[in-house]
Amino acid sequence: MSEFEPTIVAFFCNWCTYTAADLAGTSRLSYPPNIKIIRVMCSGMVDPKYVVKAFLNGADGVLIGGCWPGDCHYINGNLKARRRVALVTEILKQFGIGEDRFWLRWIAASEGNMLQEIAKDMIEKLRELGPSPMKGRMVA
C-alpha cells in the first residue's frame, strides 16, 4: 500500500493568507498538493459547520488562515475566528478529532514562505497521525 496522503481543506482569508498563497505561487515556493484552498473574505466568516462538514466529508485536517491580530481587513474578524476555533476544537475532540488536525494560523500577505512552511508542517503532522478517524464512520 502506498504511503498515506492526507487531505487538507484550507479556509484562507482573501486579504492576508489567500494573498500569501498567491505570493507563494508567484515566488514558486512549492509545497505538497494535499492542501486545497477555499477562499473566504475573512477568517471570521468560517462557520463551525464548514469545519465539521470538511471532517465529515473525509478531510484529514482543516487549516484556517487569517491576518495577524491587529491586521484584520475587517478590524477584528480574525480574533472572532480565534475564539470560535478554540470552541470548535473542544467539540471536535469529543468526536475523536484531536487539535492536531485543526489548525488556525496567522499568515500575512507578505509571508509566502511561511505559508509554504505551514503547509509542509501540517502535512507532515497528519502523515504521522494517519487518516482521520471520521473517514471510517462517514454516513453516505
Next chain:
Amino acid sequence: MSERIGFYICHCGINIAYRVRVKEVAEYVATLPNVTVARDYLFMCSDPGQELIEKDIREHKLTRVVVASCSPRMHEKTFRGACQRAGLNPYRAFHMVCVREHVSWVTEDGDEATKKAKLLVGAGIMRVVHQSELTPATFPVCTNTLVVGGGIAGMQASLDIAKAGFKVYLVERQPTVGGHMLQYDKTFPTLDCAACIGTPKMVSVGQESNIELLSYSEVEDVSGFIGNFKVKVRQKSRYVEDNCTGCSECEKACPVEFPNEWDVGTKMRKAVYRPFPQAVPITYCIDKYDRAPCVQTCPAGTNVQGYIALVKLGRYQEAVKLIMERIPLPGTLGRICPAPCEKECRRAEVDSALAIRDLKRFAADQVDLSELPLPEIEDRPEKIAIIGSGPAGLSVAYYLRLKGYKVTIFEALDKLGGMLRVGIPDYRLPIDVLDREIDYLLKHGIEVRTGVRFGPGLSLADLREDGYSAVFLGIGAHDSIWMHIPGEDKTEGVIDAVGFLRVVNLGSRDLPGNRVIVIGGGNVAIDAARVVKRLGAEKVTVVYRRSEREMPAYPEEIEGAKEEGIEFSYLTAPASIQSQDGKVTGLECIRTELGRPDASGRQRPVPVEGSEFVIPCDAVIPAIGQKIDVTWIEEKSELELTSRNTFRVNPHTLQTNISDVFAAGDAVTGPATVIEAVAAGHKAVAAIHRFINGEDLDQYVEEQAAKEPPGSDWQEISKDVENAPRVVSEHLDPIQRVNSFDEVDRSFSEEAAKNEAARCVDCGGCCECKLCVSACEAKAINHGMEDKVKEIEVGSIIVATGFDPLDPTPMEQYGYGKYSNVFTNLEFERLSNATGPTSGKLLKRDPTDPLKFTDPPKRVAIIHCIGSRDQKYHEYCSRTCCMYALKYAHLLKDKCGHDTEVYNFYIDMRCFGKGYEEFYKRVQMEGVRMIRGKPSRVEEKDGTLIVKAEDTLSARIVEVPVDMVILCTAMEARPDANEVSRIFGITTGHDGFFQEEHPKLEPVSTPTSGVFLAGACQGPKDIPDTVAQAKGAAAEALALSASGRVEVPPIISWIDPDVCIGCQACIGLCAYSAIEFNELKGISQVNEAVCKGCGSCAGHCPSGAAKIRHFTDKQVFAEIDGLLAKAS
C-alpha cells in the same frame, strides 16, 4: 431550467500548461454534470479569450461560467466583465478557480498538479450552480482627497489634484511640509539644488486655494469606504496662532534648547521653533511634552522647570514672578520646603537631582521685593475673612486679593506668619526674609488685624455681621501633644516644644537648662534641640523610640544637629520624668526594639522589659506632635471636627460643614509641610471664588475627581548629557553656628547657580516661562491652546508617509556615535546644505564638541550599502545610495578642493536611471577612487580614521586613512508603519514598506479600494520615481473624483427574517455597527450601506439566519464536497 455550464482552462502561455495537463482537465470537466462546453486556451484573459466566453454564452445559452486560470485576485474582474457583456449576472454566473498560483507554480509533479487542478475545478463546477444574482450598489463619490504626508510625493500629488480643480486635505505630521527632500542639498544626477526645486513646491502648496494644509497634524481614524471616507485628523497644538509673522523674536527669548531634528542633531533649536527658515507654514511651533515631573510633584503646582530656566538666564525677577504664581513666599519655601520635586527629578538618571529648592532661594535672594511692581487689581465688592496668617492663610489671602476680593487677615498673635514665624527657628528661616515677603503680599491691599483670636473674641456670626461673604480658617496646630507619662505635669523644667520655639522665635533667649533632653524624631524635635544648643546648653540629647532610619525629620536637619554636637539616643522610649523638689532631675527611659510595621508603615517600637535606665537632665522638651486648639470650637461652634480633632472638610473644595466657611492647613491635615498648606490654599481660593460667584460646587467636585492623572511622556534625555555634579551650597561652620541664630545655609554664587540651573534636562520641552509671550509683538503665542480633532470627508486617500534613514549606531564596526567624524548621509546633507550647521561648508567635527565644526577634510571615505543588501538589516537595495554617494564625492571635490581624496567603497554600482551612468563616468573622471568591497571596520588611530576593507577587484586588503567617513544608510520603513497601515486598512510587506496591490500592474493601489500609495512609503525610491508615483496616485484619485460614482461589491451580509430569533449575538459581533435590532419585528437587520461583508455574523449566527451573500452555506458546502470528492 437546467444549468448549462461553460468551462475554460487557461494555459497562461506555459505558466499553467507546463505542469497541469490542461487538455486532460478540460476533457475531465466535460464529463461532469451540467457542463455544456469545456475548453482550453492559451491566454483566457486576452481579448480572444474573453471573446470565446462571450460567444459561447450566446451560442450555447450558457447559464454559468467557470474559468480556471490565475488567482481571482488578478482577473476575476476581467471575466465577470465578459459574462456581464454577454448578458449574465456576473455574481450569479461566474466562478474562478486558481490553478496557477495555487497549483502549477507550487506543485513539482505534473501528475499531482493535474490531479489537484481537477479537484479544484470540480469543486468550482459544483459551487457555481448555487450562486445567486447580486447587483453591486453604487454610491456617489466625495470629490475631496486626503493626502497623508507632505514630502515631495504628498506635495506633488496634492498639487496635481488641486490643479484639476478638486479639493485636497494635505496632512503633515511635522510643523512644515517639505519632507526629506528639503533636508538634502543637491540632487543627483543634475546637481540642481533641492531647495531650489523644492521650496517652490512648498510655497505652491501653501498658496493653492484648493489645498487645505493641516500641518503638525496626524490622521487618527479612518472609517467609511471608497468614495465616502470619514477621517479624523488630530491637529496638534502649536501653541502659536496663525497670525504668527515668523519674525523669530520668540526664538531669541526662549531659554530651552534641544537638538534640531531637521538638522539631525548637528545644530540646536529652541523649544519654540520652526524646522528651517523656509518652512511652510511659517508659523512657529512650541514643543511641549507632559509637564515635567518636578512640576507635577510640587503640591502647589509650581512651574519648577520654568523658573530654573529663568535662573539659567539670570532673569531672577521673572523667575520670582513665576514662582509667585503658585508660591506667595519664594524665599521662605526656598529654605524650608521638603522639596518633593527633587525626588522625582529625572536628572538623577544621569547623575543627581537638581538642587531645586536652593535655586528657588537663590532666585528669591536676588530680587528686592520692594522694587517689584504691583499688578493692577480689579477690585470686587465681596469681603473675605482669613483667620490665621500661616502659609495657608497668607496663600488664600494673597491669591484671593489678586482676584480682586477685599481680604482681611485676623491673627491671634501680634505678628503675621503663623508657624513660619513662631515654629521655625531663625537659623533656618531668617525673620527678615519672612518679614519682607509678608510685607510685599500686604502691599497688594490686604487688611490685617492682629491680636484677634478666633473664638472668644471673634465669632462667625460677628464676621457675617461685618459683611464677610466667606471665612477661611487657617488656624494651624499650635498646641503640643503630651506624652502622658508620670511626672510630666507640673514639673518645672518640662516645656512643650511648640511653646518653647514660640517664645524663642518671638525673642526670648532664656536657657531652659544645661542638660536638655528633647523627645521626638520630627523636625520640631530637631529644631528644639538645635535651638537649645544655640541658647548655650552644654548637653542636648534627642530621645527617639525608633531608629534613625524611621525619623521623620529631614536628613539634612539631623546631619546639621549631629555636626553641632547634639547627641541622639535611638530606640529609647520615655517612661517617666524624675524630679526633686518639683524640678526635673532626669528622664527614665526604656530600651525598645522594632516590631511589626504599624499603620504608617514604620516598624512599631516594642519596649524591652527590664531595660529601664535614667538619663540625668534638668530640662525635658517633649516634641511628639501638635494639635489644633479646639476647646472653643467644641463648646461654641457648629463646625464639625474629625476624630483627630481637625476640621472636617470636603477634600476638593475644603468647604466645612458650614457652607461659607472653608478651612485648610495644619488645622485640617494635622501637622504637615508648608508647601502642602500653600497647595491647600490654592484649592480653597478656587472653591471660595466659585462659591462667591454662585457656581455649583458639587459639579466642581465631580470635575476635580474626574481629572485624569498627569502623563509621563517626557522629553527624552539626550545621550550627549555629560555628568556634572550637583552644586552644594556653603554651610556655616558648626562651631560658629551654635553661638548664634545666623542662617546656616549660605546659598551659592551666581555662577554656581547658573551652572546648577543649566543641568536641567527640560523634561517638559517648553518650560512655560512665557518669555516668548512678552517677546511676541503679534500676540500670537497661546500656551493654553489645545489639540483639535477635525473631521473631514474625502473620497480617496493618498498615503505618502515616506521613509526613515537607518540608524547605524548598532553597527559598532563603523564607529558611528563613537568617532566624531563618522557621519550618516543625512548629517552630511545637512552639512552641505546652506541652512545647515556650517551654512553649507563641508567641515570636520570638533572631537570635543559635537556642535562645532572646524576645517575641511582632506581625505574622505564614503561607505555604501550600510544596512542595505545586508541580511542582518535589510535584504533589499535602497536604490538611491550609489547615486548620492557619487554626488557626495563630487561635492567634496567641488567644495573642499580637487586635491581632496575621496574613496567610494561599494559592493556593486547601480546607476540605472536617466543620466545616472553618465554622472558616474563624470565623477570617476574627477578623480574619485572607487574601491569594490564593503569595509569591515572603521578604527581611529592618532586622530585619523582607518577604513579597513578588501578590495575584491585586486584581491588585497586595504587600510585607508581618512579624516571623515560617510555612511550611506539604508532607507527603511517608518517605525510606526504597522500602526499607520492599520488606520488605513492597508498592509505592509516583509520589508516593512506598504504593500501595493500588484507589483507590476497596480503599483499605487492597496487592498482597500480608494486608498493609494505614493513615494518611499511603498519602497525605497529616488525623487524622480517618487514624483512619478505621486502623479500616478493623483491620477487614481482624480479618476474616482471625476467619475463621481463608485460601485461597491455586493458581497455583504443578509439576515433571513424568517429564521432570525432576535438573539442579537450578531449585533455585538459586528465591528462596523452595521446590524440593528428591529424592536417591532423582534429581529436583527443589516444596514447594507454600512456592512463591509466580513461575515463575522454569518460565521456565528446560532440559528443560521445571518448569511453572507456569495458565501452561503450551499455554496461553501458544494465547494467542500467538490474538494473532498474521490479524485478521478
